[in-house]
Amino acid sequence: MSFRTWAAWGVHLYTAIGAPLALVALVASGQGWFGVAFVCMAIATFIDATDGHLARRVNVKQVLPQFDGSRLDDIVDYLNYVVVPIVLAYQAGLLPAGFWGLAIASCPLIASGYGFSLEEAKIADAASNYFFTGFPSYWNIVVFYLYAFGMPVFLNVTILLTFSFLVFVPIRYLYPSRSAIARGTTYLLGVTWGLMMLALLWQFPEPSRSLAVISLFFPIYYVGLSFYVHFSRPLPGS
Numbered sequence: 001m002s003f004r005t006w007a008a009w010g011v012h013l014y015t016a017i018g019a020p021l022a023l024v025a026l027v028a029s030g031q032g033w034f035g036v037a038f039v040c041m042a043i044a045t046f047i048d049a050t051d052g053h054l055a056r057r058v059n060v061k062q063v064l065p066q067f068d069g070s071r072l073d074d075i076v077d078y079l080n081y082v083v084v085p086i087v088l089a090y091q092a093g094l095l096p097a098g099f100w101g102l103a104i105a106s107c108p109l110i111a112s113g114y115g116f117s118l119e120e121a122k123i124a125d126a127a128s129n130y131f132f133t134g135f136p137s138y139w140n141i142v143v144f145y146l147y148a149f150g151m152p153v154f155l156n157v158t159i160l161l162t163f164s165f166l167v168f169v170p171i172r173y174l175y176p177s178r179s180a181i182a183r184g185t186t187y188l189l190g191v192t193w194g195l196m197m198l199a200l201l202w203q204f205p206e207p208s209r210s211l212a213v214i215s216l217f218f219p220i221y222y223v224g225l226s227f228y229v230h231f232s233r234p235l236p237g238s
Contacts, residue, residue: 008063015051015069018044018076022084029088034147035204037088041140042201044080048073049177074116077137082112085143094146094156104157111167112137122175125235129179131172131226135163141219148200148212172235173226181229186222193218 025040051073055061060069086105095101115121115134124130142163146156176186196215200207 004058004063007058008060011051011054011058011060012064012067012069012072014047014054015073015076018047018080021047022076022079025080025084026087029084029091032091034088034092035201037084038140038144038147038204039201041080041084041144042197044076045140048077048080052177078112078116080140081137082109082139085139089143089146089156089160092147094143094153095160096153096157104160107164108137108139108160108167111164112139115167123172123235125233127180129181130175131179131229132175133170133172134168135166135171136173137167139163144197144200145212145216145219148207149209171227172230174222174229176222182225186225189218189221 021040021044025037025044028034028036028040055069060067086108089095090101090105095104115137118133120133122130123133142159146159174181174186176190179186193215196211200211200215203211
């Protein structure tokens with residue numbers, strides 16, 4: 001095989017590493033090692049944020065046209081962004097125990113299954129800025145904050161059900177790594193937020209609530225910017 005072929009398979013392997021990370025996270029969560037589980041999800045998120053850039057650099061679609069890297073990416077993302085955090089939420093007691101807890105936990109799983117299966121789950125405007133359609137299944141982030149804040153179970157349930165509903169609402173959310181809109185600001189704030197997340201993970205099993213509250217600046221910025229762009233820049237033909 002040529003170097004380009006090896007490089008393309010290497011990128012796909014890099015993406016696939018997210019699957020064993022999900023396995024470790026699930027096992028850790030079952031043992032009550034929630035900090036380890038969140039670290040695995042954080043590493044998987046970093047891989048997901050960087051593998052697309054590597055794939056485009058290597059031009060994997062042309063080098064390996066017989067292999068669908070996007071499908072592999074979706075499978076791994078569904079594991080790490082949906083299944084692992086929702087299982088953790090149930091096992092950490094963030095949801096009711098028993099039948100009702102499992103029923104509530106099933107809502108994000110079903111909603112995100114729908115979201116991942118939409119043909120227009122990811123769309124682009126005329127300037128090639130990419131967006132997610134509906135809440136982009138960032139359950140790892142949602143569950144992290146539910147754990148960090150230690151709120152009453154009924155509030156956790158309300159938040160999970162609300163975001164499950166938002167998966168079906170066709171609002172465009174920025175795809176940070178594939179959008180030029182406020183890219184510099186988003187990257188700068190995103191890196192700052194990431195460092196704060198690392199600090200919170202270091203503090204497990206009792207992360208600082210004050211730091212967690214301060215770190216909300218980035219999710220609020222992201223949602224606010226997404227809503228602004230959605231309502232101020234309609235797509236052609238919409």
